[in-house]
Amino acid sequence: MARRMVPRPAAVVVDLDARKATILEAVVIEHIDTAQPVGSSAVAASADLDVSSATVRSEMVALEREGYLAQPHTSAGRIPTDKGYRYFVDHLASGVLGTVQQQQVKDFFAGVRGEVEDVLEQTSTLLSKMTRYTSVVVGASHAHASILSVQLVNLDSRHHLLVTVFSDGSVVKHSLSPSFEATHSEVMEASRQLNALLIGTTLESRVQVPSRHDHEASLVREAVATLHASQPVMDGEQVFIGGSSNVAQAFDGVETVRQVLAILEQELLVVSLVQDMLNQGLSVAIGSEHGYEPLLACALVVAPVTIDGSPAGAVGLLGPTRMKYKEAMAAAEVVSAQLTRHFAGEDCSA
Amino acid sequence: MARRMVPRPAAVVVDLDARKATILEAVVIEHIDTAQPVGSSAVAASADLDVSSATVRSEMVALEREGYLAQPHTSAGRIPTDKGYRYFVDHLASGVLGTVQQQQVKDFFAGVRGEVEDVLEQTSTLLSKMTRYTSVVVGASHAHASILSVQLVNLDSRHHLLVTVFSDGSVVKHSLSPSFEATHSEVMEASRQLNALLIGTTLESRVQVPSRHDHEASLVREAVATLHASQPVMDGEQVFIGGSSNVAQAFDGVETVRQVLAILEQELLVVSLVQDMLNQGLSVAIGSEHGYEPLLACALVVAPVTIDGSPAGAVGLLGPTRMKYKEAMAAAEVVSAQLTRHFAGEDCSA
DNA sequence: GTTAGCAGTCAATTCTACCGAGTGCCAACG
């Protein structure tokens, strides 16, 4: 899967003159609204530039030559290209959330309770309900969190459960199935040793395991190995996708819908996509920009969530390239800000 | 949401005579294959009854009158009704899994490792890949499992994590945020008391909590209350849905697709649907039979998974009413059997 | 540089005719 970083439009994109920008904006807005190609006369009428459709036409020719607009066929109106959307997003799409929705977010965060996972999941639902797009909420991996507690619990003489608690409040379990039978006291002793060994370390720390050949030492070795072999992202299960039913309406063409759904099923893929983007603050990847073929028809809005200034996850919205960028960006921004505040504030278990 | 139990076709459905049954079977099979109405001549040709299309026609009229077939419009062929599918499933659909797929299942279960959750999730993926339908795998709730260990871990002086390990190998966490600050030793002491109190009990047991007013007792009370208030199904998170992208192709009509996806998002609903069915062994709910409006176009195949003879979950397949019942039922049956064996056999952590 | 006007293009729509799959009915047949 060929991937490349999201290309921020640097000096490449020259600012359009004011009239071209207005025309482009009108086309984008109209097309987002109607899903139809937009004609020159519609633009001339809607935008507040007092020029005739003929003038708009000649400007549109220029915009098409420069790659901001495209024509599905002669004698049709224009639709924005990815580049057109990009310009729109970068220069023209400062939106504020409607007051109703703003209240909705406030109410939600005022009333939300429970485990981090539950909060994230509910946030995901909130976002998708608000925007009618598919939302992706990614929680921080606990790769850098330190271990608060390790416990080895007997299931039976051959099977034990390793329960690890991290400083970010996450808990993971691993089963151990050693090839020998261990007594209850051996397991207890191993558990004690593991605590001594691992508390305060992170999954990335190297630790000195005992090299003896007794049962305790073997258990400890196996436990440490299992723990360190675990994939932080996988184990965290910190991905919450909401509103996937919205893709059914967002795209036309069964095959596109199927492809997007299939992508969403592979949560890992979505996570990596989101994570590629979250250094840049609130950001958007449009169509080909994320470099992932099956999502050509999609745009992805991502806003990072931080805790103590360092990245702790992200919220994202996935929609068609003709998505309502203003609303989506505003929603993502507000929700990520609230989430950041939520984690900094009353609830410290994150 | 109006719901009723799946009505098993008892004495109501009179056995059709052999020829009608053959004709019905031919119509069902053909329509499942082609998604088109099936005409009398096609039936006369395909089935091994040596009668003319005219005879088939008159039989079809009867089958329609009795409610097994329907005509989309005059001068079209017939399609099966839900009742028709029901008869097919009950009397005509004994299928065996293709050897290729049988091998696929075997290979999968030979190679599968890891936590119960991972096994269930991968099973779900397997099922959906094999059948091209959406799979639902439900794990047992740990409502009846006994508690093996309880541990209270300090996050900070105001926030603690209650980690509970059950005999079925599941681990759940709850945050506690008492209104007072607790010292490390108070938390340790409360943890000890909780262990003494809860080990061996189930979530349904009543336990005697201390009534003192010190910090330890308060922590213990809060912990027990939190634990007992938790929803087993919710917390277990033991629902795994795979291949939801398949719904995009399974139904025509964007709206139907959206509705089905929306249902799948509400995992609780799917679980209750499945659980209504799993007393009956391998069973099928077709169209209106599950009594849930938005799934009128769907059929659901469910096979229970047992451990030590008692129900421990289920595997299900969700598809259109014109789904390949033979294959789907065979797949569900084989996989549930393998899963049952898997849990009984080498892996005891379930 | 802007505009009105005009000819040209092409998707979408409508209309028509027609085909053909499939039915229902009936008379004849064993």
Add this chain to the structure above:
DNA sequence: CGTTGGCACTCGGTAGAATTGACTGCTAAC
């Protein structure tokens, strides 16, 4: 009486032609 071939009829789907109308690009005039 059940079965069958034959026949008229229905009606959705398709193919083609005609029409519409929303655009454009171009050009000449302002």
